[in-house]
Amino acid sequence: MGTTQLETAPEPKYWHLKTVLSEALDSEFAVGEILPNERDLAARFGVARATLRQALEQLELEGRLQRRRGVGTTVAPPRVGVAVGSAQGTWPGEVGDAWQPADCAPAVPPADVARMLETSADEQVHVVRRTRVSHGQPVAAELLYVPASSVAELSAIDAPSGPARARGVLRELHRLGLEGQDRAVELGSARADDAKALDRLPGAPVLVVTTRFFAEGRTAAVSVATYRADTCRLTFGDAGGVEIHHGPERQAS
Amino acid sequence: MGTTQLETAPEPKYWHLKTVLSEALDSEFAVGEILPNERDLAARFGVARATLRQALEQLELEGRLQRRRGVGTTVAPPRVGVAVGSAQGTWPGEVGDAWQPADCAPAVPPADVARMLETSADEQVHVVRRTRVSHGQPVAAELLYVPASSVAELSAIDAPSGPARARGVLRELHRLGLEGQDRAVELGSARADDAKALDRLPGAPVLVVTTRFFAEGRTAAVSVATYRADTCRLTFGDAGGVEIHHGPERQAS
DNA sequence: GAGTGGTCTAGACCACACC
DNA sequence: GTGTGGTCTAGACCACTCG
Numbered sequence: 001m002g003t004t005q006l007e008t009a010p011e012p013k014y015w016h017l018k019t020v021l022s023e024a025l026d027s028e029f030a031v032g033e034i035l036p037n038e039r040d041l042a043a044r045f046g047v048a049r050a051t052l053r054q055a056l057e058q059l060e061l062e063g064r065l066q067r068r069r070g071v072g073t074t075v076a077p078p079r080v081g082v083a084v085g086s087a088q089g090t091w092p093g094e095v096g097d098a099w100q101p102a103d104c105a106p107a108v109p110p111a112d113v114a115r116m117l118e119t120s121a122d123e124q125v126h127v128v129r130r131t132r133v134s135h136g137q138p139v140a141a142e143l144l145y146v147p148a149s150s151v152a153e154l155s156a157i158d159a160p161s162g163p164a165r166a167r168g169v170l171r172e173l174h175r176l177g178l179e180g181q182d183r184a185v186e187l188g189s190a191r192a193d194d195a196k197a198l199d200r201l202p203g204a205p206v207l208v209v210t211t212r213f214f215a216e217g218r219t220a221a222v223s224v225a226t227y228r229a230d231t232c233r234l235t236f237g238d239a240g241g242v243e244i245h246h247g248p249e250r251q252a253s
Numbered sequence: 254m255g256t257t258q259l260e261t262a263p264e265p266k267y268w269h270l271k272t273v274l275s276e277a278l279d280s281e282f283a284v285g286e287i288l289p290n291e292r293d294l295a296a297r298f299g300v301a302r303a304t305l306r307q308a309l310e311q312l313e314l315e316g317r318l319q320r321r322r323g324v325g326t327t328v329a330p331p332r333v334g335v336a337v338g339s340a341q342g343t344w345p346g347e348v349g350d351a352w353q354p355a356d357c358a359p360a361v362p363p364a365d366v367a368r369m370l371e372t373s374a375d376e377q378v379h380v381v382r383r384t385r386v387s388h389g390q391p392v393a394a395e396l397l398y399v400p401a402s403s404v405a406e407l408s409a410i411d412a413p414s415g416p417a418r419a420r421g422v423l424r425e426l427h428r429l430g431l432e433g434q435d436r437a438v439e440l441g442s443a444r445a446d447d448a449k450a451l452d453r454l455p456g457a458p459v460l461v462v463t464t465r466f467f468a469e470g471r472t473a474a475v476s477v478a479t480y481r482a483d484t485c486r487l488t489f490g491d492a493g494g495v496e497i498h499h500g501p502e503r504q505a506s
Numbered sequence: 507g508a509g510t511g512g513t514c515t516a517g518a519c520c521a522c523a524c525c
Numbered sequence: 526g527t528g529t530g531g532t533c534t535a536g537a538c539c540a541c542t543c544g
Contacts, residue, residue, distance in 0.1 A: 048515045058442055058456055069530045070523035183489040185438055187482040189311055229440040236436040301534045322511045323542035
């Protein structure tokens with residue numbers, strides 16, 4: 001019989017589906033447009049809904065789609081560039097930083113943070129909650145851990161918690177001379193409280209930026225900021241925040 | 254593994270399962286240890302395999318587990334800190350960089366890269382492939398795009414492609430004075446070729462680091478590096494690569 | 507070959523947004 | 526209400542690793 005061409009195509013359906021959808025997004029849909037619902041799309045492509053969802057999940061992970069329960073699936077705008085700090089470093093709350101202090105309360109930090117702060121395992125520190133908004137959307141939630149030793153002059157008259165306390169802690173922190181900082185980025189999944197602040201479901205993928213602030217020869221504060229991974233592109237360096245637009249195509253080739 | 258009752262829980266099963274498993278990993282398993290297989294685990298927790306898998310996927314995303322087809326699910330070691338470049342910036346291939354040049358070939362860059370390089374949409378550039386190894390494991394794959402105008406003196410005698418060509422392109426690049434660089438980090442999913450280099454399945458979550466190198470008043474080269482998101486923590490700043498341990502890690506039990 | 511994780515199906519019900 | 530995405534089930538078969 002004729003030579004049958006080597007098939008060699010164990011490419012998963014959802015992967016192929018993702019490619020097809022990705023190309024359709026580029027050519028046939030505008031940003032913000034609503035896609036057909038998952039049941040219709042699955043039927044149209046002749047696959048089970050679960051398979052279709054696997055493709056959609058990948059596209060959402062890459063920031064191409066946005067899905068909202070009760071609403072539908074929409075085409076996401078390009079990721080926004082979010083400046084994550086200049087090389088020289090600044091204290092949280094100094095002029096020009098994009099964070100909005102929300103609250104402050106004493107708490108025992110997680111073990112890994114306590115290790116960086118060199119506090120004992122059960123020692124309370126000031127925890128300042130802040131959020132960051134870009135283009136009208138919340139993009140990040142932060143917990144800033146400040147040991148009492150870093151804000152020794154903090155007025156005992158101020159309220160023990162609340163936004164006023166948060167401002168007081170930041171103000172006292174600025175009295176220290178910032179000697180340097182250290183940053184790390186990794187992938188994580190949103191805890192319930194962060195998910196709420198970011199308007200996502202728990203478990204949503206986030207970029208976790210851990211910053212250590214050095215002053216007086218030790219770690220004076222630690223910031224753990226969680227950014228929405230679907231909508232954010234973190235930018236570093238002197239030109240941080242500059243417009244580097246990624247086209248509709250970045251991964252497929 | 255006691256049967257938790259506590260209804261009134263709009264908390265999804267897989268989420269609760271993830272919490273239970275996470276705590277079990279902290280207290281009952283050592284790094285590298287093999288977990289029971291998915292069918293047994295699902296039966297033990299009284300859920301469908303798909304639900305159990307949803308919990309495992311999250312834990313893998315957080316770098317707690319490693320799953321390999323045909324082998325099993327193992328407890329992952331803590332993420333390795335990978336230095337992603339100092340603030341002052343260096344050219345790719347200068348002394349001390351952790352990349353291994355693998356290959357070089359001419360190709361037309363993706364549209365977004367072409368935009369940064371300010372080359373025309375169909376103009377070929379040198380594409381240097383490099384890989385990065387840490388602790389014996391491949392952690393990143395890179396494509397470095399170098400327009401011909403940045404390496405004008407490149408000897409026409411050299412081979413048009415291959416490792417020797419890669420070294421030649423890097424050498425010529427160093428003749429330019431590096432004026433600055435610009436970096437962005439975002440979440441992506443591994444293309445087929447990157448997945449192979451990283452020993453992962455296509456679609457695996459990766460951290461994409463895009464670096465723009467400036468020289469002579471323009472963008473002299475662009476690097477797109479994809480890091481394994483499950484095993485890597487990207488570190489920035491002067492103390493890059495320093496040990497900052499995250500998470501409840503357990504060495505042995 | 508046996509055992510593993512990866513893919514896929516065809517249903518079901520739930521939580522949420524909007525009318 | 527209706528319609529959406531989110532969760533869950535109980536199977537099936539495939540691709541891979543290893544003895």
